[in-house]
Amino acid sequence: MRVLLLLLPSLYFTQSTGSVGINTISPTATLDVSSSGNTDQTKAFRISNSESIEIITVQNNGNIGVNSPLSSNNTSQFNINAGSPDKSVLAIRNLSDTREKSVPNINYNNFSTLAIDENGNILKQFDIRTTNPNAVTFDGSYTATSTNSNLITLFGGGIVSFQILTPDFSLGNGDILYASITWSRNGGFAVSDYGYENLTGTNPMTVNGEGTHSLVFNFTNGLDLQFTANLNGSVGANVNIGTLGYNVNGSGSVPFDVYYSFRSR
Numbered sequence: 703m704r705v706l707l708l709l710l711p712s713l714y715f716t717q718s719t720g721s722v723g724i725n726t727i728s729p730t731a732t733l734d735v736s737s738s739g740n741t742d743q744t745k746a747f748r749i750s751n752s753e754s755i756e757i758i759t760v761q762n763n764g765n766i767g768v769n770s771p772l773s774s775n776n777t778s779q780f781n782i783n784a785g786s787p788d789k790s791v792l793a794i795r796n797l798s799d800t801r802e803k804s805v806p807n808i809n810y811n812n813f814s815t816l817a818i819d820e821n822g823n824i825l826k827q828f829d830i831r832t833t834n835p836n837a838v839t840f841d842g843s844y845t846a847t848s849t850n851s852n853l854i855t856l857f858g859g860g861i862v863s864f865q866i867l868t869p870d871f872s873l874g875n876g877d878i879l880y881a882s883i884t885w886s887r888n889g890g891f892a893v894s895d896y897g898y899e900n901l902t903g904t905n906p907m908t909v910n911g912e913g914t915h916s917l918v919f920n921f922t923n924g925l926d927l928q929f930t931a932n933l934n935g936s937v938g939a940n941v942n943i944g945t946l947g948y949n950v951n952g953s954g955s956v957p958f959d960v961y962y963s964f965r966s967r
Contacts, residue, residue: 768781833967840853844957846955856933858887861885863882865882866879877905881893927948929946
């Protein structure tokens with residue numbers, strides 16, 4: 703292997719591999735930079751703009767700053783300063799979502815919401831969906847017909863919660879329905895809030911079955927949407943005790959989306 707000294711004593715070029723090393727005579731990458739320090743007070747790399755304002759900083763302790771040149775501000779692994787309040791700090795495009803579930807290696811069942819404190823630190827927020835290995839989510843698009851279909855398997859000791867939205871005017875006499883629903887074995891169904899919008903203004907809706915295992919969004923005319931807990935008599939934590947199903951009360955079909963869903967165990 704031939705190593706040529708170029709320009710500065712700390713810059714080396716390996717002719718056999720075409721690699722360039724800074725502060726290393728044996729570069730193992732196309733560009734291999736070896737820092738001269740190992741604390742947050744020294745920097746391994748920086749980029750400045752045409753006005754000599756430092757915009758990218760890599761400290762010798764591995765912390766990185768974007769528009770954040772001061773080591774005292776770069777206390778996390780990756781630190782971003784927007785530089786002004788009129789632009790976003792971070793934008794991520796074309797994300798997979800829980801309804802589409804399009805990325806095979808993403809666990810769409812167990813996840814926690816990210817939170818941010820007043821100093822900009824990002825942390826994982828506690829979530830009931832992560833407290834048990836049997837906890838799952840079931841976000842997605844469904845279609846209700848007259849045949850009862852399975853929405854989620856029910857486990858002993860578990861609580862089920864989800865929100866629904868019908869995306870078109872297919873319930874009742876042309877209605878869109880939104881509702882937030884919770885089910886538990888002891889308490890049955892509960893609806894914390896709901897709303898509907900129709901085309902005519904003449905098709906009122908009532909919610910029947912709260913506190914039981916059969917919940918019906920009952921319209922005066924047209925199709926009703928029903929959720930039913932079909933229990934099999936089993937007991938015990940983490941034991942399959944039945945299924946939570948859905949259907950409409952007549953001929954036809956009703957698409958609906960489920961989101962913010964979880965089974966706690």
